Amino acid sequence: MYYEYLTVGIGLFILGVSGIVLNRSNLIIMLMSIELMLLAISFTMTLFSVVIDNLIGQIFTIMILTVAAAESAIGLAILVAYYRVRGPIAIKSLNLLRG
Amino acid sequence: MYILVLFLPLLSAIISGLFGRKVGTKGVGIITSSCIVISTIISCCIFYETTLNFSSTYIRLWKWFDSELLITYFGLQFDSLTSTMLIVITGVSALVHIYSTGYMAGDPHIPRFMSYLSLFTFLMIVLVTSDNYVQLFIGWEGVGLCSYLLINFWLTRIKANKAAMKAMLINRVGDIGLVLAMLMIFKEFGGLDFSTIYSLLTSSVVNKENITIICILLFWGAVGKSAQLGLHTWLPDAMEGPTPVSALIHAATMVTAGVFLIIRSGPLFECSPFALTIVTFLGALTAFFAATIGVVQNDLKKVVAYSTCSQLGYMVMICGLSNYSTSLFHLMNHAFFKALLFLSAGSVIHAVSDEQDMRKMGGLIRTIPFTYTMILIGSLSLMGFPYLTGFYSKDLILELTYDRYYIAFAYWLGSFSALLTAFYSVRLIYLTFITNTNSKKEVYMKVHEPSLNITIPLVLLAFGSIGVGYWAKEIILSNVVTPVVTNGVKMVPLLFSLLGGLLAFVIYDSSMAYTGWWFNWNRSVVIRLCHSGYTFLNSAWQFNYIINHFIVKNIWKFGHLVTYRVIDRGLLEIIGPRGISDVLIKLTQKISNLQSGVVFNYALIMIVFSTLFISGALGA
Numbered sequence: 001m002y003y004e005y006l007t008v009g010i011g012l013f014i015l016g017v018s019g020i021v022l023n024r025s026n027l028i029i030m031l032m033s034i035e036l037m038l039l040a041i042s043f044t045m046t047l048f049s050v051v052i053d054n055l056i057g058q059i060f061t062i063m064i065l066t067v068a069a070a071e072s073a074i075g076l077a078i079l080v081a082y083y084r085v086r087g088p089i090a091i092k093s094l095n096l097l098r099g
Numbered sequence: 100m101y102i103l104v105l106f107l108p109l110l111s112a113i114i115s116g117l118f119g120r121k122v123g124t125k126g127v128g129i130i131t132s133s134c135i136v137i138s139t140i141i142s143c144c145i146f147y148e149t150t151l152n153f154s155s156t157y158i159r160l161w162k163w164f165d166s167e168l169l170i171t172y173f174g175l176q177f178d179s180l181t182s183t184m185l186i187v188i189t190g191v192s193a194l195v196h197i198y199s200t201g202y203m204a205g206d207p208h209i210p211r212f213m214s215y216l217s218l219f220t221f222l223m224i225v226l227v228t229s230d231n232y233v234q235l236f237i238g239w240e241g242v243g244l245c246s247y248l249l250i251n252f253w254l255t256r257i258k259a260n261k262a263a264m265k266a267m268l269i270n271r272v273g274d275i276g277l278v279l280a281m282l283m284i285f286k287e288f289g290g291l292d293f294s295t296i297y298s299l300l301t302s303s304v305v306n307k308e309n310i311t312i313i314c315i316l317l318f319w320g321a322v323g324k325s326a327q328l329g330l331h332t333w334l335p336d337a338m339e340g341p342t343p344v345s346a347l348i349h350a351a352t353m354v355t356a357g358v359f360l361i362i363r364s365g366p367l368f369e370c371s372p373f374a375l376t377i378v379t380f381l382g383a384l385t386a387f388f389a390a391t392i393g394v395v396q397n398d399l400k401k402v403v404a405y406s407t408c409s410q411l412g413y414m415v416m417i418c419g420l421s422n423y424s425t426s427l428f429h430l431m432n433h434a435f436f437k438a439l440l441f442l443s444a445g446s447v448i449h450a451v452s453d454e455q456d457m458r459k460m461g462g463l464i465r466t467i468p469f470t471y472t473m474i475l476i477g478s479l480s481l482m483g484f485p486y487l488t489g490f491y492s493k494d495l496i497l498e499l500t501y502d503r504y505y506i507a508f509a510y511w512l513g514s515f516s517a518l519l520t521a522f523y524s525v526r527l528i529y530l531t532f533i534t535n536t537n538s539k540k541e542v543y544m545k546v547h548e549p550s551l552n553i554t555i556p557l558v559l560l561a562f563g564s565i566g567v568g569y570w571a572k573e574i575i576l577s578n579v580v581t582p583v584v585t586n587g588v589k590m591v592p593l594l595f596s597l598l599g600g601l602l603a604f605v606i607y608d609s610s611m612a613y614t615g616w617w618f619n620w621n622r623s624v625v626i627r628l629c630h631s632g633y634t635f636l637n638s639a640w641q642f643n644y645i646i647n648h649f650i651v652k653n654i655w656k657f658g659h660l661v662t663y664r665v666i667d668r669g670l671l672e673i674i675g676p677r678g679i680s681d682v683l684i685k686l687t688q689k690i691s692n693l694q695s696g697v698v699f700n701y702a703l704i705m706i707v708f709s710t711l712f713i714s715g716a717l718g719a
Binding site: 017021022023030091094095096097098 | 695
């Protein structure tokens with residue numbers, strides 16, 4: 001039961017991934033995509049904790065939400081710092097460190 | 100005494116080579132000359148003991164190579180062949196040493212020169228006295244080395260350098276043959292001592308075909324050293340050295356080493372009729388070939404050099420007819436009159452301020468009659484004039500050749516080269532001494548007879564050229580059966596010689612009306628033909644051209660293009676260091692290009708590889 005919801009989780013995750021890979025202009029969209037991926041993970045966690053009737057999944061979900069909040073806060077802070085130094089924040093211009 | 104003959108020249112070489120600065124120019128001359136003279140006296144004693152008293156002597160000095168299979172000793176063997184060669188070598192060498200003290204006077208490097216001469220004599224004695232092939236090979240290579248050093252004596256001259264390298268390298272080509280022959284002999288007989296080999300020859304264990312191969316390889320060696328057709332080109336070029344060197348090395352001793360090798364290996368050659376035929380064939384061709392070239396050479400020394408080549412052809416030819424003692428006899432006689440000719444030529448060159456071109460001489464008969472007499476004696480002897488030394492060996496060679504009807508062409512080639520020999524000998528005398536002078540006045544005014552150091556060896560050699568043939572014929576030719584031929588055939592070489600001499604006399608006589616057409620070539624078509632023939636002969640049948648263009652140049656090209664550029668710098672580098680480093684560098688650059696610095700690419704790579712990883716983990 002409820003297995004069909006797994007598709008939602010996976011679909012959201014793939015959306016997030018393709019948001020990172022295909023997006024070449026906006027750094028904020030990238031952060032949002034990461035948030036989306038984390039949400040997809042959280043959703044899947046919750047789903048499985050219901051399916052297998054185990055609380056650990058939901059505990060993890062709560063923790064992931066905290067981490068995600070912290071992560072987006074730090075990410076936005078880095079973004080702002082970066083914006084102060086460089087001006088425009090297109091991802092294409094983020095290529096100073098080449099191999 | 101027997102060892103002393105070997106080590107006196109070595110001693111003299113060491114003294115004048117290492118301590119020449121202390122001994123001084125004059126002292127070096129005295130010491131080396133007296134050492135070699137003593138060596139000559141000793142070798143006369145050896146000749147008396149071993150040849151006249153029939154007591155061959157063997158001295159085993161010490162062990163040299165000692166492996167399980169091959170044991171070689173340093174050994175000395177004195178038999179009649181060795182003692183005859185010893186007399187020739189030490190005698191001519193002693194006279195050349197004395198001659199050099201006069202001829203080279205004023206040269207700044209006399210100690211070095213005398214040291215080389217003595218070292219050469221020592222190595223030549225090593226060559227003839229050895230009792231095995233390995234020790235013979237020491238002498239064989241050693242005289243080649245000394246020939247290099249002596250031709251290159253005036254080492255600042257580029258021509259001398261080139262001639263010396265040519266002599267060394269062409270000799271090496273022949274030496275390869277000798278080395279291969281030694282390997283074959285060791286394979287076939289299991290030893291390299293002469294006594295071992297010749298005693299095994301009669302047994303049935305040896306393979307006749309292998310002996311033919313051995314003989315041909317030995318002959319290959321002899322061809323290089325004795326300047327037979329094909330490897331002869333070094334000999335005329337070797338005239339770049341000082342004249343005493345030419346007399347000692349390229350007339351009397353070193354070039355005879357090849358003939359000596361054939362005579363020494365006579366028992367081997369006797370087992371192979373095929374090899375003998377080749378020997379005769381090439382010898383006769385060389386005699387004829389060199390004689391035709393000698394006719395048109397204008398350099399005084401080159402005429403004599405080609406005549407040496409021609410006479411060596413006679414010696415080799417008669418070896419091919421199994422008359423080894425006749426060959427030895429001619430070798431001995433030739434050493435005397437050729438040394439005389441060379442040293443007199445040196446005297447002429449000395450007199451006309453180092454001019455070697457015969458066309459710029461002439462009229463010297465009035466100013467240096469002594470040298471004229473010496474050259475006349477030498478030339479008559481070379482032409483085989485009756486009752487002189489050359490007559491006893493040369494005519495005998497031709498008679499013996501005629502006796503073998505199956506090889507008649509050798510006889511005719513030999514006889515015809517006798518005609519040419521007479522022609523160029525008379526031509527040499529005529530252009531140098533008799534015709535009107537062509538030299539500059541200041542040169543002609545300064546012409547003088549040489550000093551006593553030069554004249555005394557000439558007189559002694561002249562006595563040798565007159566008498567040696569008569570004195571030694573009973574001793575050396577004791578085992579030769581004189582062939583029964585008609586008197587007409589006996590007369591042929593003599594008549595040919597006289598005819599050749601007369602022809603030269605007629606052609607070069609300036610009082611004759613038609614001298615003009617002989618010298619002024621470009622008059623008509625016929626004369627143009629003559630001119631092309633003259634050029635052909637003057638450039639030695641274009642042998643140098645052919646060898647340089649078809650062999651040497653191709654080898655050079657091969658060396659540069661194939662072995663250097665294709666293999667060394669090409670294939671091996673691509674497979675080896677440079678190729679590998681290039682590939683690695685390009686590969687790493689490509690791999691590091693993956694890190695483009697753009698974030699979404701990193702993300703893509705991360706995702707792709709984590710997908711691969713997960714799917715691999717699931718698959719496993």
